[in-house]
Amino acid sequence: MSRVDESVQEVNFDGLVGPTHNYAGLAAGNLASQRHGGLTANPKEGALQGLLKMKSLMEAGYAQGVLPPQQRPDLGALRKLGFTGSDERVLASAADQAPQLLRAVCSASSMWTANAATVTPGVDAPEGRVQFTPANLQSSFHRFLEPATTGRVLQAIFHDERHFAHHPALPATPAFSDEGAANHTRLCGAHGEPGVHLFVYGRKAFGGEREPRRYPARQTLEASQAVARQHGLTDAQTVFAQQHPDAIDAGVFHNDVIAVGNGPVLLYHELAFLDEEGTLEALRAKMATPLIPVRVPVEAISLDDAVGSYLFNSQLLSNPDGSMTLVVPGECQENDTVWRVIQDLILAGYNPISEVLVKDVKQSMQNGGGPACLRLRVALSSAEREAIKARALLTPALFEDLTAWVERHYRDRLAPKDLADPQLARESLAALDELTKLLEMGSVYPFQLG
Structure with a gap:
C-alpha cells in the first residue's frame, strides 16, 4: 500500500527582494527583463510587495516561508575577475571598465526562488528524507554567482539530517x-501521497531534438535526469518532456512561464510541450490519481499574451475542501483577453480551480518574474516543519519584523549609475547581517564567513 502522510503541507518559500534590486536587463530571452533594462527601480517597494503577497497568503491559510537574498554587490566575484584594491576602487574600476559586470554582481535575481533548487518530498524519496539540489544556473553569469550561498541557506534552514x-x-x-524547480512540477493526489515528477527540458546536451533558434534553452535533459538520480527517483516516478522550442523563442525561458501544476491539476498552454499528447499520456500512465489537464489553446491566448501577462507563472494552491486557488499577477487583470480566459475557461471549466486572487508584484514582473518565480515549493510533514530551527516560516510577528527591516535598510530609488556607490554596498551588508540574526540562521554570507 502507498504511503500517505496526511500531515504533509506544501510550504511556499518566497525569496525576499534584495536591497540592490535594479533593472539591468541581464537575462537573454526574458523579454520583460530586456524591455525594462536601464530603468530606475524601487527596491523598497519590491520587497514590500513581495512581503504583502506572502502575508495575504499566510492569512488565507496557506503555509508560507521566507528565503533571504544573496550578498550583493558580489565584490569577491569582481576580485576574481581581476579588479583589485579597496571596495571603493573595485566598484569604481568595474563601473568604468566593465559596467556590464558591475550590473551582474549587483543583481537581485535570487528573489526568484523557483530557480533556487529542485526539491523532492520525503514521501517520494527512498530514504524518507526531503531532498534538495541547488540549481547551478550556469547559463548566465549573474545567476551562476548564486548556488554556493543558496546551498548554505538551504542547509541552515533545513539542517536536521534526520x-x-x-x-x-x-x-x-x-x-x-540546471535552472531548478522552474522546470520541475510534482503531480499527485494530496501532497502527502506519492507523486510523479514532471521534468521539462529545453534541449539535449548532445543533440538529437529540435531546439529553439532565437533564445537559448536553459535546461538540459541530462541535468534533469541527474537531479532525479540524486533524489533517488525511479522511472515509475518521473516523466521527462521537452519544452516547445517555439515557446522558448517567444520568451518562455522556463517551463513555469507556460505551465503550472498542483496536485492532479496541470494548467498549461497548448504550446508548452513539444509532444503535448505524449507528455499527457506518460503522466496518466504513471500517476495513481487521475490527471486533470486544463488546456489553454493558442486561439484563446497567444504566446505573446501568455508571456506578457504571466498567466501561467501563477501560483496554484490547494484548499481543504479540495478546490484550488489561482494567484495571478495584476498584469493578468489588465489584459482583457487573459482575464476573460481566466473567467470563462479556467474558473468556469470542469476542474478544481474555483478562485482567482490578484497580487501586485510589479517590481518583480518588470524584471521578468511573477508569483510562481518568487516561490520555492517544499512539501513538508509536521515532523519536518518542526525540525526547522531557523525563523523561516512566516508568522504575523515575523512579517512585522521583516517589514520594519525593509523600511530601515532599503532605498526607494535605484538607478544603474547608483550601483557603483560604495555606500550601497555598505548598506546592503549591514542589512544582510541584521537579517541573518532576525531569521536565526547563523552565518551564510561570504562576508560573515571570512
Whole structure:
C-alpha cells in the first residue's frame, strides 16, 4: 500500500527582494527583463510587495516561508575577475571598465526562488528524507554567482539530517545546465501521497531534438535526469518532456512561464510541450490519481499574451475542501483577453480551480518574474516543519519584523549609475547581517564567513 502522510503541507518559500534590486536587463530571452533594462527601480517597494503577497497568503491559510537574498554587490566575484584594491576602487574600476559586470554582481535575481533548487518530498524519496539540489544556473553569469550561498541557506534552514538531505549543484557546464524547480512540477493526489515528477527540458546536451533558434534553452535533459538520480527517483516516478522550442523563442525561458501544476491539476498552454499528447499520456500512465489537464489553446491566448501577462507563472494552491486557488499577477487583470480566459475557461471549466486572487508584484514582473518565480515549493510533514530551527516560516510577528527591516535598510530609488556607490554596498551588508540574526540562521554570507 502507498504511503500517505496526511500531515504533509506544501510550504511556499518566497525569496525576499534584495536591497540592490535594479533593472539591468541581464537575462537573454526574458523579454520583460530586456524591455525594462536601464530603468530606475524601487527596491523598497519590491520587497514590500513581495512581503504583502506572502502575508495575504499566510492569512488565507496557506503555509508560507521566507528565503533571504544573496550578498550583493558580489565584490569577491569582481576580485576574481581581476579588479583589485579597496571596495571603493573595485566598484569604481568595474563601473568604468566593465559596467556590464558591475550590473551582474549587483543583481537581485535570487528573489526568484523557483530557480533556487529542485526539491523532492520525503514521501517520494527512498530514504524518507526531503531532498534538495541547488540549481547551478550556469547559463548566465549573474545567476551562476548564486548556488554556493543558496546551498548554505538551504542547509541552515533545513539542517536536521534526520529529515533533510542536501546534494551538490550539478557541474556548471552547458551539458548539465540546471535552472531548478522552474522546470520541475510534482503531480499527485494530496501532497502527502506519492507523486510523479514532471521534468521539462529545453534541449539535449548532445543533440538529437529540435531546439529553439532565437533564445537559448536553459535546461538540459541530462541535468534533469541527474537531479532525479540524486533524489533517488525511479522511472515509475518521473516523466521527462521537452519544452516547445517555439515557446522558448517567444520568451518562455522556463517551463513555469507556460505551465503550472498542483496536485492532479496541470494548467498549461497548448504550446508548452513539444509532444503535448505524449507528455499527457506518460503522466496518466504513471500517476495513481487521475490527471486533470486544463488546456489553454493558442486561439484563446497567444504566446505573446501568455508571456506578457504571466498567466501561467501563477501560483496554484490547494484548499481543504479540495478546490484550488489561482494567484495571478495584476498584469493578468489588465489584459482583457487573459482575464476573460481566466473567467470563462479556467474558473468556469470542469476542474478544481474555483478562485482567482490578484497580487501586485510589479517590481518583480518588470524584471521578468511573477508569483510562481518568487516561490520555492517544499512539501513538508509536521515532523519536518518542526525540525526547522531557523525563523523561516512566516508568522504575523515575523512579517512585522521583516517589514520594519525593509523600511530601515532599503532605498526607494535605484538607478544603474547608483550601483557603483560604495555606500550601497555598505548598506546592503549591514542589512544582510541584521537579517541573518532576525531569521536565526547563523552565518551564510561570504562576508560573515571570512
